[in-house]
Amino acid sequence: xxxxxxxxxxxxxxxxxxxxxxxxKILPVDQLTIIVNTGDDFEHLGxxxxxxxxxxxxxxAGLSDRERGWGLAGETWGFMSALRRLGGDAWxxxxxxxxxxxxxxxxxxxxxxxxSAITGALARALGVTANIAPMSDDPVRTIVVTxxxxxxxxxxxxxxxxxxxxxxIRFQGAGEARLSEAARAALTRPDLxxxxxxxxxxxxxxxxxxxxxxxxxxxxxxxxxxxxVSPIIGGEALKGPAAKLMRELGAxxxxxxxxxHYRGLIGALVIDDADAADxxxxxxxxxxxxxxxxxxxxxxxxxxxxxxxxxxxxxxRK
Amino acid sequence: xxxxxxxxxxxxxxxxxxxxxxxxKILPVDQLTIIVNTGDDFEHLGxxxxxxxxxxxxxxAGLSDRERGWGLAGETWGFMSALRRLGGDAWxxxxxxxxxxxxxxxxxxxxxxxxSAITGALARALGVTANIAPMSDDPVRTIVVTxxxxxxxxxxxxxxxxxxxxxxIRFQGAGEARLSEAARAALTRPDLxxxxxxxxxxxxxxxxxxxxxxxxxxxxxxxxxxxxVSPIIGGEALKGPAAKLMRELGAxxxxxxxxxHYRGLIGALVIDDADAADxxxxxxxxxxxxxxxxxxxxxxxxxxxxxxxxxxxxxxRK
Numbered sequence: 001x002x003x004x005x006x007x008x009x010x011x012x013x014x015x016x017x018x019x020x021x022x023x024x025k026i027l028p029v030d031q032l033t034i035i036v037n038t039g040d041d042f043e044h045l046g047x048x049x050x051x052x053x054x055x056x057x058x059x060x061a062g063l064s065d066r067e068r069g070w071g072l073a074g075e076t077w078g079f080m081s082a083l084r085r086l087g088g089d090a091w092x093x094x095x096x097x098x099x100x101x102x103x104x105x106x107x108x109x110x111x112x113x114x115x116s117a118i119t120g121a122l123a124r125a126l127g128v129t130a131n132i133a134p135m136s137d138d139p140v141r142t143i144v145v146t147x148x149x150x151x152x153x154x155x156x157x158x159x160x161x162x163x164x165x166x167x168x169i170r171f172q173g174a175g176e177a178r179l180s181e182a183a184r185a186a187l188t189r190p191d192l193x194x195x196x197x198x199x200x201x202x203x204x205x206x207x208x209x210x211x212x213x214x215x216x217x218x219x220x221x222x223x224x225x226x227x228x229v230s231p232i233i234g235g236e237a238l239k240g241p242a243a244k245l246m247r248e249l250g251a252x253x254x255x256x257x258x259x260x261h262y263r264g265l266i267g268a269l270v271i272d273d274a275d276a277a278d279x280x281x282x283x284x285x286x287x288x289x290x291x292x293x294x295x296x297x298x299x300x301x302x303x304x305x306x307x308x309x310x311x312x313x314x315x316x317r318k
Numbered sequence: 319x320x321x322x323x324x325x326x327x328x329x330x331x332x333x334x335x336x337x338x339x340x341x342x343k344i345l346p347v348d349q350l351t352i353i354v355n356t357g358d359d360f361e362h363l364g365x366x367x368x369x370x371x372x373x374x375x376x377x378x379a380g381l382s383d384r385e386r387g388w389g390l391a392g393e394t395w396g397f398m399s400a401l402r403r404l405g406g407d408a409w410x411x412x413x414x415x416x417x418x419x420x421x422x423x424x425x426x427x428x429x430x431x432x433x434s435a436i437t438g439a440l441a442r443a444l445g446v447t448a449n450i451a452p453m454s455d456d457p458v459r460t461i462v463v464t465x466x467x468x469x470x471x472x473x474x475x476x477x478x479x480x481x482x483x484x485x486x487i488r489f490q491g492a493g494e495a496r497l498s499e500a501a502r503a504a505l506t507r508p509d510l511x512x513x514x515x516x517x518x519x520x521x522x523x524x525x526x527x528x529x530x531x532x533x534x535x536x537x538x539x540x541x542x543x544x545x546x547v548s549p550i551i552g553g554e555a556l557k558g559p560a561a562k563l564m565r566e567l568g569a570x571x572x573x574x575x576x577x578x579h580y581r582g583l584i585g586a587l588v589i590d591d592a593d594a595a596d597x598x599x600x601x602x603x604x605x606x607x608x609x610x611x612x613x614x615x616x617x618x619x620x621x622x623x624x625x626x627x628x629x630x631x632x633x634x635r636k
Contacts, residue, residue: 045425046364046421046424076396076414078393078394078396078414078415079397079414079415079421080418081415082390082414082416082417082418082419083421083422085418086418086422086444087439088421088422088425095396096394096417097396097399097400098400099397099400099417100397100398100401100403101404103363103397103401103406104401104404104406125404126404
């Protein structure tokens with residue numbers, strides 16, 4: 001797609017990775033930077049696990065398991081069965097192949113390499129040339145505050161299957177975290193034309209990125225169009241707890257709640273045909289709606305939605 | 319087997335583990351302590367690998383791969399294939415199931431547990447009740463000195479397939495290492511009746527144990543019979559570089575070289591029928607020979623050789 005300058009995608013888990021995949025199919029490598037949430041990162045069994053980075057890398061590499069919705073296709077589970085036999089901490093599944101990523105990442109972090117450098121190297125090893133920038137090389141940890149406890153993201157998401165009622169979400173370390181070099185460079189490019197908030201969980205995937213000092217400032221300063229793609233379709237999230245969290249945090253799950261969450265930030269919102277009835281209310285809020293099929297099943301769906309989202313951004317810029 | 323007091327086995331790799339298995343079949347749990355070499359231990363990919371401990375644990379648990387001669391039966395290799403794909407350091411094979419042992423051991427070491435405590439806990443998780451004592455909880459690293467380089471044991475053994483010519487072997491850290499509590503307690507028991515030097519590589523598996531301060535002293539002081547089982551049969555090792563090392567270090571590979579290596583330490587040596595011709599020369603050296611079938615193929619072989627070795631020790635004590 002010619003005519004656009006640089007594009008930045010802010011991206012979290014599976015839905016975000018799918019749109020990022022679509023963007024890589026229609027943009028030259030040097031025209032796109034994918035900034036990925038690292039608030040889900042955690043230390044497990046002594047290993048540094050970066051779930052959102054791996055989801056993006058595996059998706060762009062064409063290695064994701066499309067049925068299970070996470071991890072690698074053709075994964076095996078010998079490590080987990082042996083770990084359970086040893087009485088190890090087995091609440092978080094680590095596939096045998098996936099484990100190589102965590103072991104290698106941890107080894108290189110311990111050796112002093114940055115998460116950014118490691119992410120680039122491991123992605124390239126899997127044939128991924130896209131510019132993937134962790135939001136920060138410093139630790140930021142998403143904490144879900146519930147009545148009973150403050151849960152690290154993976155404890156909440158995997159360990160507790162998102163069952164506890166959230167009263168707040170905070171991003172431990174975000175205040176002191178430095179935006180990664182690649183993320184900062186992309187967000188402050190003079191030729192930045194579009195920033196896409198991918199259809200990722202606003203609270204758990206996009207907000208941590210926005211919480212890193214410098215991101216909101218850069219977005220306030222840029223002339224680029226800022227467009228979100230709603231992760232909520234017909235009042236529900238395709239995957240994950242976005243709708244449940246909206247209810248718990250006092251919003252009516254829907255595309256209007258997405259627009260309200262991103263109020264003052266986005267100029268347009270891509271919504272699904274199922275939510276066409278809300279288009280007028282979006283427009284009344286000053287958010288340009290684009291109504292389209294936003295469920296990405298095939299690679300063609302991903303590329304089409306990416307193209308439509310970029311066209312919308314180009315329209316805003318005119 | 320009644321009548322004997324406590325038995326200590328000094329043990330390294332596969333051959334040693336087989337005899338240790340035999341000993342567990344004929345002795346009550348509280349009558350046997352297996353002291354295991356940790357000179358082969360190393361840090362790999364950030365994980366603490368203890369090959370000899372794992373060989374003993376897996377063998378006693380009945381989980382060893384008997385065909386391949388190391389590691390777990392039914393092992394899978396997804397991690398290694400993914401690690402190679404990532405361009406990781408893949409010269410040392412870590413099976414998917416085996417990896418759980420290394421990850422869990424490393425996690426617990428980092429949390430401050432001793433190698434002794436971890437070894438006991440992981441062995442029990444696999445149903446092994448035998449007393450397995452790492453020779454030390456402190457790091458000792460076997461170094462093979464060659465003309466070109468000083469090679470860590472695994473680099474020599476696995477990485478270089480034992481090809482370099484050794485001029486010396488040293489045990490880095492041994493001088494400062496403390497004998498593990500369980501090893502010290504076993505070696506200084508008043509009812510210690512037999513110390514068995516298992517058919518392990520004398521240079522690479524038994525010598526590191528003997529190099530830990532306190533071991534030779536305890537063996538010099540004990541009234542127990544000290545009996546070795548030759549790892550050399552007909553001038554060759556069944557497995558590993560023992561015979562090659564003997565040549566390189568100036569000895570003629572054979573049971574007499576084993577006896578000479580353990581001179582002043584052992585009172586008897588169990589040798590294979592193939593080496594019966596050397597029995598008289600052993601006796602002339604003051605070492606009581608026992609000639610028997612020493613190749614352990616079946617579990618019954620292991621138990622029989624263990625029983626014959628203990629009977630020999632009992633005879634020495636009379």
